[in-house]
Amino acid sequence: MSSILVIGGDRLGNIIELLQGQGFKDIHHVTGRKSSQTGVKIPAGIHMILVLTDFVNHNLAKTVKSQAKDRELPIVFCKRSCSAIAKAFDLTA
Template sequence: MIGNMRAVVVGADRLGNIPVLLKDHNIEIKQHISGRDPSHQKKTYQLPTGTQMVILLTDFLGHNVMKSFRSAAQKAGVPVVACRRSLCSMQQALTQSGFSCADCPQRHKAGKGN
């Protein structure tokens, strides 16, 4: 992939080390939305221009907020990755969605024919 994929991350007040993990996957955070704003619960949300992916941190989001952002992503035609706010969960969700890490050992092993 040339350049970084721009993502909107929804959920959690703090992201901890998640931005570092996303950077390893060539994903930059365009915007982080905690999802706590009451307006997110009642209105249809539009994604910022240039959003290429939505990441939902499910253990910090209510059902209505998740539904609103999934709908916005579907309308924009961008993929949604949903996972808990932990590095292991994020890594697994990204891998299952086809976003492999640029520096992952598994990727290098596969390339060497082992």
């Protein structure tokens, strides 16, 4: 099974079940709300990153995108809704 890092959103709610249905066993979440979280470091063992664009600031998204590129990790940007996430995974699969 894979690990995913979700950035953005205060709570994930049904998104957790959706991600588990996509095969992600370990789901790590960073809200991105606190200014101290702009320096987020991607934990070891992460296989993919999901950025919820309507809940993160531009600097955090840029930092995470750069880290993902350096580590050659797939990254998906989409809005915080199950339908948007499902569509994004269909496009990247």
